[in-house]
Amino acid sequence: xNNGNGQNYSGYISEHQPGxxxxxxxxxxxxxxxxxxxxxxxxxxPVSSVADNLSCRRLPLLTGRFLDNxxxxxxxxxxxxxxxxxxxxxxxxxxxxxxxxxxLEKLRPILQNLFARLQxxxxxxxxxxxxxxxxxxxxxxxxxxxxxxxxxxLDDTVELNINVKKxxxxxxxxxxxxxxxxxxxxxxxxxxxxxxxxxxAVKQQIHRYELxxxxxxxxxxxxxxxxxxxxxxxxLDPHTTYLSPENLEDIRIxxxxxxxxxxxxxxxxxxxTVIEELIPGGGAERSGLLKPKDKIIAVAQDGKNPVDVIxxxxxxxxxxxxGKKGTQVTLTILRQAESTARFDVTIMRDRINxxxxxxxxxxxxxxxxxxxxxFGVIDLPSFYGDEKENKSCYEDVKKLLAEAxxxxxxxxxLDLSRNGGGLLREAVRLTGLFLNEGAVVATKDNRGQVTIxxxxxxxxxxxxxxxxxxxxxxxxxLAVYTGPLVVLTSRFSASASEIVAGAxxxxxxxxxVGQDHTFGKGSVQVLMPLPWDMGGMKxxxxxxxxxxxxxxxxxxxxADVRLPELFLLENIGETELDYPLPAQSIKPFLSIPEKTAxxxxxxxxxxxxxxxxxSGNRIAKDVKFAEIIRKTKESAEKKGIIRLADLRRxxxxxxxxxxxxxxTELKKRARDxxxxxxxxxxxxxxxxxxxxxxxxxxxxxx
Numbered sequence: 001x002n003n004g005n006g007q008n009y010s011g012y013i014s015e016h017q018p019g020x021x022x023x024x025x026x027x028x029x030x031x032x033x034x035x036x037x038x039x040x041x042x043x044x045x046p047v048s049s050v051a052d053n054l055s056c057r058r059l060p061l062l063t064g065r066f067l068d069n070x071x072x073x074x075x076x077x078x079x080x081x082x083x084x085x086x087x088x089x090x091x092x093x094x095x096x097x098x099x100x101x102x103x104l105e106k107l108r109p110i111l112q113n114l115f116a117r118l119q120x121x122x123x124x125x126x127x128x129x130x131x132x133x134x135x136x137x138x139x140x141x142x143x144x145x146x147x148x149x150x151x152x153x154l155d156d157t158v159e160l161n162i163n164v165k166k167x168x169x170x171x172x173x174x175x176x177x178x179x180x181x182x183x184x185x186x187x188x189x190x191x192x193x194x195x196x197x198x199x200x201a202v203k204q205q206i207h208r209y210e211l212x213x214x215x216x217x218x219x220x221x222x223x224x225x226x227x228x229x230x231x232x233x234x235x236l237d238p239h240t241t242y243l244s245p246e247n248l249e250d251i252r253i254x255x256x257x258x259x260x261x262x263x264x265x266x267x268x269x270x271x272x273t274v275i276e277e278l279i280p281g282g283g284a285e286r287s288g289l290l291k292p293k294d295k296i297i298a299v300a301q302d303g304k305n306p307v308d309v310i311x312x313x314x315x316x317x318x319x320x321x322x323g324k325k326g327t328q329v330t331l332t333i334l335r336q337a338e339s340t341a342r343f344d345v346t347i348m349r350d351r352i353n354x355x356x357x358x359x360x361x362x363x364x365x366x367x368x369x370x371x372x373x374x375f376g377v378i379d380l381p382s383f384y385g386d387e388k389e390n391k392s393c394y395e396d397v398k399k400l401l402a403e404a405x406x407x408x409x410x411x412x413x414l415d416l417s418r419n420g421g422g423l424l425r426e427a428v429r430l431t432g433l434f435l436n437e438g439a440v441v442a443t444k445d446n447r448g449q450v451t452i453x454x455x456x457x458x459x460x461x462x463x464x465x466x467x468x469x470x471x472x473x474x475x476x477x478l479a480v481y482t483g484p485l486v487v488l489t490s491r492f493s494a495s496a497s498e499i500v501a502g503a504x505x506x507x508x509x510x511x512x513v514g515q516d517h518t519f520g521k522g523s524v525q526v527l528m529p530l531p532w533d534m535g536g537m538k539x540x541x542x543x544x545x546x547x548x549x550x551x552x553x554x555x556x557x558x559a560d561v562r563l564p565e566l567f568l569l570e571n572i573g574e575t576e577l578d579y580p581l582p583a584q585s586i587k588p589f590l591s592i593p594e595k596t597a598x599x600x601x602x603x604x605x606x607x608x609x610x611x612x613x614x615s616g617n618r619i620a621k622d623v624k625f626a627e628i629i630r631k632t633k634e635s636a637e638k639k640g641i642i643r644l645a646d647l648r649r650x651x652x653x654x655x656x657x658x659x660x661x662x663x664t665e666l667k668k669r670a671r672d673x674x675x676x677x678x679x680x681x682x683x684x685x686x687x688x689x690x691x692x693x694x695x696x697x698x699x700x701x702x
Contacts, residue, residue: 383422
């Protein structure tokens with residue numbers, strides 16, 4: 001990790017205004033959109049504060065810094081300009097409620113010229129953009145006031161497409177009126193469900209659109225320069241970001257673990273605030289009610305009425321959610337699964353409970369062939385580590401493996417299915433607990449320099465000008481677990497998780513079990529401050545590569561044994577982000593000494609195929625998996641359409657059936673949804689060790 005002026009991060013999934021995620025210290029840029037997956041608290045990326053010192057004349061310096069440091073994009077091209085134009089449009093109208101299709105035809109050449117002249121520091125065309133935004137915002141305000149005029153009545157036949165990505169821009173004033181009518185209806189319904197009467201709900205909506213107009217008017221052409229900087233950064237790849245001074249300070253606070261919150265990473269996705277990940281140990285995760293991809297549609301402070309946050313800037317939403325330890329915040333959640341649900345979740349703000357983030361082990365037993373088998377399941381929420389606090393996931397897992405050996409387990413499941421990444425050093429050393437010596441991962445920078453990280457002195461080749469090796473201490477052979485190993489993954493497994501799973505797969509050491517593949521974030525970001533208090537930049541500077549030579553970029557780590565999707569995952573993964581870098585490969589650097597490899601048996605393709613077939617047969621007969629498959633299918637069929645009448649019916653049904661659950665019961669309910677995946681992973685281990693298994697490990701040490 002780079003702890004100098006530039007800070008190096010291993011993390012995953014997306015972080016930008018229109019929708020992406022980013023990686024920081026404890027998490028991976030994992031789990032699509034403008035996210036900030038640092039496994040800490042809520043992070044705002046980008047923030048809407050104005051970088052007062054970011055002037056038009058300094059944009060050439062800023063863009064030059066990005067291009068000088070980026071892994072793949074080193075000069076301004078027409079393609080980058082075109083992509084920046086698209087990002088700018090998404091930033092200024094994320095929910096497609098402001099602009100007409102004809103506006104885009106006028107805007108694109110103006111913006112194209114803006115980004116073409118960026119190097120010259122010419123921002124004159126921002127005035128035209130500003131004037132258009134003010135005009136359209138005032139138009140929206142007038143339309144809404146007409147919709148909510150005297151005689152306004154609720155219409156429960158309204159259907160709203162919340163999949164903004166697939167919704168076209170309006171072409172006519174009539175289409176805009178119809179769209180705003182549906183959105184306002186939905187927002188008023190939200191207020192009514194919170195106990196606000198119709199008259200007050202109407203007033204709130206009118207005031208909301210008045211405030212939106214005021215915010216747009218206040219966003220003068222100079223303030224649009226920040227959006228230009230953000231758009232340019234996002235045009236390079238999904239994880240490169242411009243950070244305003246306030247945003248940069250937020251990251252520093254996050255890294256110091258000194259900010260209270262609810263323990264969730266959020267993104268802004270097409271006008272909705274979306275939960276990307278629940279941080280283990282945080283209040284959001286402990287509630288037992290929230291899931292990734294839930295939409296936050298209202299926020300209420302303790303004892304106060306909820307505030308509608310649909311189409312509100314992400315930084316403003318985050319400021320409402322964050323607060324002092326010991327205070328409460330209530331989130332109104334919209335979830336579209338097999339049925340559309342709307343419900344409230346009250347969360348106590350707190351610091352992250354580090355104990356909740358620690359690796360844990362549980363034990364499962366199975367009977368077969370007249371014998372009882374015992375298996376260990378290690379849950380690893382993140383690749384955490386803190387030298388000051390003497391915390392290390394590597395050390396914790398090492399102790400758990402020693403405990404498991406003492407209990408004479410017949411196999412281990414390493415659960416990375418909710419692990420978004422973390423510290424690279426911890427991931428490399430933890431891999432050594434299953435491989436002992438050997439190269440684990442490599443990075444390649446924009447100069448072609450390849451750096452291999454290995455445990456022990458094992459390396460694929462001697463150091464050269466193009467390849468260097470960083471070695472970590474070799475593991476004590478007595479601490480290495482050599483028995484049967486399953487690694488449970490999902491689309492949420494990203495960055496450092498992909499490195500561990502990918503290395504164990506390349507060495508044919510473990511069976512990878514999970515959804516089709518992991519997230520696919522194979523890039524490295526460095527955080528750099530900018531001069532003159534302009535803020536900072538997070539820029540992609542390298543790619544990760546697995547021992548077999550392939551990068552995890554875009555493709556992730558493919559599962560050997562596939563399980564059904566727990567959530568609808570079609571929009572989760574690196575390929576769903578804007579402008580992901582292409583996958584690459586380098587010369588393989590597999591390096592396991594003979595004396596180490598003899599302790600564990602490599603998993604050959606015929607065995608993996610046999611395990612997959614047996615698992616498939618079980619899943620086809622499993623009632624719980626059948627229910628998961630049914631719900632996922634029904635969710636997909638809705639295609640983002642919410643029907644107000646259906647929503648009311650589902651809410652009434654849910655409220656009628658819901659009993660008051662204790663925190664322990666809520667936590668258990670949250671765990672139970674993952675139980676079929678753990679259960680099947682253990683069954684796969686049983687297939688590997690039962691009498692007659694092709695693995696035949698009965699006489700090997702563990």
